[in-house]
Amino acid sequence: MRNYWYDNIKGVLVLLVVFGHLLTDVRGAYDDILPKWVYLFLYTFHMPLFIMLSGYFYRENRYLRVIQLFVVYVIWQVILGSWFAFTEGIPIFSLENPGLNLLKPYWALWYLMAIIFWYIITPYVTQLKGYVLYALLFALLFGFQAEATGYFALRKVIMFYPFFLIGNWMSERNTLNFFELPKRAEHRNRYRIGGAIVFTTLTLGLLVSMRVQQDDTFYHIGNLFKFRFAYDTAVPEAMWSGPFAFLIVYTVSLLMSISFALIIPGRQLPIFSRAGQYSLYVYLVHVFFVVAWKAFIPAGFMPTSWMQLLVLFGVAFVMVLVIISPPMVRLLRPLVEIDVKRVQNTKGVKG
Template sequence: MSGENIGTHLLRPYWALWYLFVMVVWYIVTPYVVRLRGYVWFGLAFALLYGFELENTGFLALRKLIMFYPYFLLGNYLSEHEFIRIFEMPKNFKRRMNVRLIGGITFAAVMGFLLFEAWRDTPKEIVDFANAFKHRFPYVEQYDSDALVGVLKHSVIYLLSIAASLGFMMLIPMRRLPLITRAGELSLYVYLLHVFFVMAWRQYVTDAFVPQAWLALLIMIGVALLIVGIIIHPLVVRVLRPLIEIDIRPIVEKREDLSK
């Protein structure tokens, strides 16, 4: 492999690596972005406009960096204003049930809509629909119709994604739950390590293994839960912690000592 190819790959984060790359960029630029009043709306508007951009090489993961940024900005805004407090379940049983009812209806409505779309669409349309949620392609490539349709559809995608997330959060008990809480705390492990399991599945499991769609769905759910269970196992976490949770405190302390 030539040096040019190495540089090309480094500047085109592949698969799961794009997320790590853009997180670094987001943390660097966000302190400046939040100085804008209404910065979440600016981020959303810029993301929707970027959908017209034809660049689709994966350079610096720009499409994902820009079009997923509104979610990061919204999370930052909600954190700044301690919005998470609305998810703290009221002590009153009736009010607590009302909160969960609203969250459940919201989450179920979004999931129901997505399942209905998947049920009525062809396999190709389902893939295209999934790619829209991943913000993989420019509007003119994603949609055969007028590119302006892409602005409307991606606005709906942002709305559905945010509504489903907030609805799900309203359903989650504000207390520790076995395995579920641990999986959430170790989500970075799951994100980074699941890639190897997916690659093995693609390599060794053929389509003939799951000929029926409903059976494929059940198997995939079961396999996904199994993979998560393996990754968050204490032994796996203990072995891989030095690689994933790199302790930079000695470097910082040494740098501070040298600056004195």
């Protein structure tokens, strides 16, 4: 029996992923701070919570899952990278085609690469006492590493890993019982009210703090929450303050993630529950649609930024609906849910 609460959380988050990717170029198309703030707001919690849930559902000794994810990664790296090359007029069979460089995950595929690495190393990392703190310390130290080649999405793999381990730690100690909301309605409401208060307070605090900052501050703080750059780029005015800045980022993201999860209803919500069930489909395929959208639609085609945001949110919602529709799922299943075990059994029979 499926847990609709987790499905709903993943369904909402994957919608925000699509929306956030549609917003990437919009931030520079308008003079006001609204699209920049919305973009920053999304990145404070939507990927950390996604990763925490991945860690929560992680189980050891799943080597077949690792193989399956790697095969899926290779297939979609070639498809999506080549599609980008096609839209940009880059020869498909050239070194400039990002789809042919398997060592550098194309755009959103960094997450799939990260999951593969985390599945491989987590059984060893969790043998350490206090492994979450070790991972956090290593991530904070890695921020001083200025080299960023993009190979294996290494920076994101390391910097986001503490969230994965936090989810795993909560799962092992049954700490996430509060995530599965108590049976009694009054207790559920207390958690939801508490989550709403924390989430709203942090959101308002973020908004107020941004109101007194310069426009370019959005860019730097946004990169902090996305873990894109080393300290010398993310906090260029005071590189040695980087670990403290990132420690604040981890804290804010953790609180935002947990409080946001508590707000989501636990009953079945047809669209979001299905989107959560097929979140990997959406995560992979939406890149195809977003690349096409950016290739043919101007970044700012509405007169005001708030109208642009409404339109793009509607577009993101439609994209999700299309991807999770039964015909599309049936069409994509051979490319997403690759049955590695059946292939293995077939080889065993032939042998």
